[in-house]
Amino acid sequence: MIADFLDSIQKPTLVLNETRARRNLKRMAAKAAAQQIRFRPHFKTHQSAEIGEWFREEGISAITVSSMSMAAYFTGHGWTDILVAFPVNLREMDVIRALASRVRLGLLVESIWSVERLAAGLQTPVDIWIKIDSGMHRAGVDVEDSAAVLALAQAVLQYPQLRLRGLLTHAGQTYHAHSPEEIRRMYAGSVQAMNVLRGELEGRLGVKLEVSAGDTPGCTLCDDLGPVDEIRPGNFLFFDAMMRDLGVCAWEDVAVAVACPLVALHPHRGEGLIYGGSIHLSKEFLEADGHGFYGYAAFPTDDGWQPGDPSSRVISLSQEHGVVHLAPADFERLKVGDLLYVLPVHSCLVVDALKSYRCLNGREIATLNSCAAND
Numbered sequence: 001m002i003a004d005f006l007d008s009i010q011k012p013t014l015v016l017n018e019t020r021a022r023r024n025l026k027r028m029a030a031k032a033a034a035q036q037i038r039f040r041p042h043f044k045t046h047q048s049a050e051i052g053e054w055f056r057e058e059g060i061s062a063i064t065v066s067s068m069s070m071a072a073y074f075t076g077h078g079w080t081d082i083l084v085a086f087p088v089n090l091r092e093m094d095v096i097r098a099l100a101s102r103v104r105l106g107l108l109v110e111s112i113w114s115v116e117r118l119a120a121g122l123q124t125p126v127d128i129w130i131k132i133d134s135g136m137h138r139a140g141v142d143v144e145d146s147a148a149v150l151a152l153a154q155a156v157l158q159y160p161q162l163r164l165r166g167l168l169t170h171a172g173q174t175y176h177a178h179s180p181e182e183i184r185r186m187y188a189g190s191v192q193a194m195n196v197l198r199g200e201l202e203g204r205l206g207v208k209l210e211v212s213a214g215d216t217p218g219c220t221l222c223d224d225l226g227p228v229d230e231i232r233p234g235n236f237l238f239f240d241a242m243m244r245d246l247g248v249c250a251w252e253d254v255a256v257a258v259a260c261p262l263v264a265l266h267p268h269r270g271e272g273l274i275y276g277g278s279i280h281l282s283k284e285f286l287e288a289d290g291h292g293f294y295g296y297a298a299f300p301t302d303d304g305w306q307p308g309d310p311s312s313r314v315i316s317l318s319q320e321h322g323v324v325h326l327a328p329a330d331f332e333r334l335k336v337g338d339l340l341y342v343l344p345v346h347s348c349l350v351v352d353a354l355k356s357y358r359c360l361n362g363r364e365i366a367t368l369n370s371c372a373a374n375d
Contacts, residue, residue, distance in 0.1 A: 171190035178258045270326055274321075300341065
């Protein structure tokens, strides 16, 4: 069966090991349930209604997305408790109003201006989370600026159509850690700072606030998730080369790979050329020996794929071209026309780029983007 499937591949194809993905899901769901923490997984990783059903099978009813279009897609597939974990875009008020009338919608704010504009444009209540920067320095109010967060919370509480749920952070600084121990320290430090802020605000406001946290490295490696009300990891479902290199997972946990046709071999350079470029793999990179690379080479097996030598890596990308440095033993295994798998740096980005999956039995799974392309 898998041989027939591999023979059918003509272009860069995102291959999914469903067994691994479901195992990863069960593990994270069990951890959250054991600690009585709401599990609101981030669906931007998989972007698929069919894969979303795997989460329902684990008892999950609340989800996270990264855009209003993604929220609309999953609303159309029966999800009714959706948090858009991106600072609210006031230019999408018509979409926000439509979704708020259909589901329990959660929105992120980090300015009083956004709060006021939301309140003016909404008739149906929405949940409001204040976006907190606990160390990533990408978005949100600084976790130590309690005065600014207090003013923002007070503004939200003025409006009955805005339900203040609590404080939300993404400790994405864990993606830049250098060891599992550093990831654990970063996650714990973020949770501690969020709870200090929560305690101060609850004392001033006289209301209860929730803390929403969750990044895949921290949620995976920390046995104790700490005093949080919900977690929102997403990448844990598939993992990727970045997570493996950080020590968050093993190769046996990585559930997606990109199958790329090998179109040329260059023995004098020890390189192969694949049909698989930046539009398929993205240009997110890792570093080794002072050089950037865009994924690891792997080889087809009867049950999926097997990583090659650690030095066999994608070292250069153009739009459609990928140049792969191959260790001598790996080079000798290949001939033009073979398939070479790439274990991607960031699984979320390749899902978005490639738009659909093929399971190991050849079955296709659609995503938000593949459905949109067919509209």
